[in-house]
Amino acid sequence: MSAFSNEPLKDGNKGGFWKKGSGFPGSIKPVYGAQHPPLQMMPRGKEDRSKSSNKKDAFQDFENKTSDAWDDGDDDLLVMANIQMSLRDVQSTAKAVMENHSKQFSAQNQQNAIKDHVTAVPSATSSHGAGPGVGVRLNSGWRPPKSTPIRYTKDVVPDREATKLEKFRSVLAGPNTDLDELRKLSWSGIPKAVRATAWKILSGYLPASVDRREPTLQRKRHEYFSFIEQYYDTRHQEMHQDTFRQQQLGLGTILKDIPRMTSLAHLFQQQVVQEIFERILYIWAIRHPASGYVQGINDLVTPFFVVFLSEFIENDVESENFEVSQLPKETLNTIEADSFWCTSKLLDGIQDNYTFAQPGIQMKVSALQELVKRIDVPLYKHLEEQCVEFLQFSFRWMNNLLMREIPLRCTIRLWDTYQAEENGFADFHLYVCAAFLVRFTQDILREHDFQGILMFLQNLPTHHWQNEEIGELLAEAFKLKYMFADAPNHLSKKK
Template sequence: MAAYKARLQEFEALLGQDVIDREKLQKLCFSGVPDEGGHRALCWKLLLNYLPLDTSQWNDTLNKKRAQYRHFVEEMVVEPARLSKNGSGNDHVDDHPLNPNPDSQWGSFFKDNEVLAQIDKDVRRLCPDIMFFQRGTDFPCKLIVDDPEVERLHRRVTHFSLSSSSVTRKGLGITKMESSNRRSTNTDDYYHPLPPGSEAHWEVVERILFIYAKLNPGQSYVQGMNEIIGPIYYTFATDTNVALRENAEADCFWCFISLMGEIRDFFIRTLDESESGIGAMMERLMSNVRQQDFQLWNHLKSQELQPQFFSFRWLTLLLSQEFDLPDVIRVWDSLFADVNRFSYLIQVCTAMMVLQRDVMLQNDFASNMKILQHYPPVDVQVLLSKATELVESTEEDICDTTNTEQSS
């Protein structure tokens, strides 16, 4: 307990400085941010480069970014909803659903709804192990809930029913077509909207992802982004500071933008085999496993257990689907604090495999697939300690190699 209090005081002292020492911040956060004190949300904003290190600039930065996000909500959510409800006006009297003109508001409407349908489906199942996302937020978007002419995003999806096919990459990393019809889909396990005047947290996340998709038409929304934004929004929306909770939506949006700027190549299929793509990351993982535990690597190779069968999801979603939310958040403390951005992710994934080595060396292909695709419960602190141990052993090997080369 004394050590915990001392650690808490370290965070308070560091975050109370006029200019935050980034190196010290990374070192502290790498070992985990204390749950008490409300420091995690602030630390993540700093580590994700949303807030500057100079604390005197915080207010100006927050005011500017939050106002900009509010403008996005007005432009991309509120105004189109009003136009849809009130009609497009005399200037667009010839506009109709089959109008081939690329400037047709109907064309934009259908395109938006195609993206929105997937977002809506994904956010209604976000973090099902906790009740948080289906509960109402204390700070619903007043631009929407206070204006009867503005239709909430989830209601736009139900305006029409289209049989659609979406290309997705599942846990095996294999491209396949999925046919779906939203009216025939069983939605019993979906989160349901709250009454008018209120919003569930999943509706807030839906709005953030929709705006992101609108601002990034080349990439748009890709299935799995909901798993990336979920822990960030949860962390910000449960902050002990009421003023920060009130602005969780805008702050989450900008941190999500920053994080996606670093990992977006994982979500772009055409970059899979590039140096920054997910294919290269999977190769790095297996190369690291070979270096750390050749026997295990060789066993998996002999079984033809390819990394895309399990690590595609691990790496793309930053392990957000492998553990319960509190454990994911703890892992992300270390990932965000990693000086060599996300190289620690490779070590954590390697540690997951090494910790199961004794069992996996005795298993057949099917049993090992089950372990890797449905990772068994683990003390996340033990996992991270093992990952850090692997980092240190790698650094020692590099140092030994360098010394040998110099002596020769």
């Protein structure tokens, strides 16, 4: 939308529109805070006795022989052009304005006004002697200063994001990245410009040594596509049907799960994207026969894919609206391989979540229940009284790492911290889930039946969340970890 408007200006005093030919709008009025005396109109009889003088001193004649900042096209000026005024009265009025105005300012303010050369009309305290409003017309010797190019400046405010970005770049550019320092910086969020590189290092995909990074990327990307060449065509063989079209135990299938990823609907409905996810998930399942593909693993690829995609698109292009097919094939291959390896590194740390009967998730749900019992007794008792079991709502929290509960932008910010924490996806996630549940305590307590509580917990009001809410959640989770993680009898059921 244009920054300019064609709407007529409004009268600030009356709230109506100024119209050409309307009553006298008061064009001679206070400017820059001046105390303006009322306009002295000349009596009609005196006009008749001084026709030749008035003709010479008419306001329009006076205007035509004067050069200043007034706009000849203003409607109010056109009205004033028909009004006869005495030059003597105008001079007297302007003199009074100047005297009253100058008395209100201290000597310091006068000095500041003298130095000010950027306004088209000088102030009443300037050395030129011209006052506000009509006063500027009386000083025929004053000439406006020469125009200079406009320079737009911003207030000098420390740019925290820019400072933070410089710190990240300094750490990442060193010959050997200090991982402890990188984790410390990443805990409170990673700038978008360096997030992809930081994630690759924090996940263990890239080495700390700068010199080894490019050779590692080339080798791992080549290795991934060698897996594709070797195994991907076997997905149609009978021996691998249970992996690719798995229907056992109602766990779903790779082909069915991928189209369900609607957090960024347009992005994931694109065929090229779905094919990338199929390859990533199938190769991972082939290489991890102990678990194979389990429903929910597809979600864990998404943040990596979006973050690595953002390396190759402009900042003003929204990921969900981007046509991935526009990218070169080589770029798509890079995003695919990097997403595969980083997802594999993540799953290596929580693989017991996806083995038979998913024992890792069972233990985490039990640990969450014990933790909530200790930090929020009223909430725990309310869930117990309404026969709500933690497994019924928090299984998904553990299986999908809260990805179904919060927007993708929040998941990416959350993962900045998870990767900065030691065993963040396995251990710190427990405290985040506890803080997440307790955050909605009052809402849950207002629900007085099983169905109401489950419906609320499965449709939490988090669609509007931004980084601020995630920051608050992480702060609460950190407090819980600090209080309970090293307690002697903490979460005995976890063991």
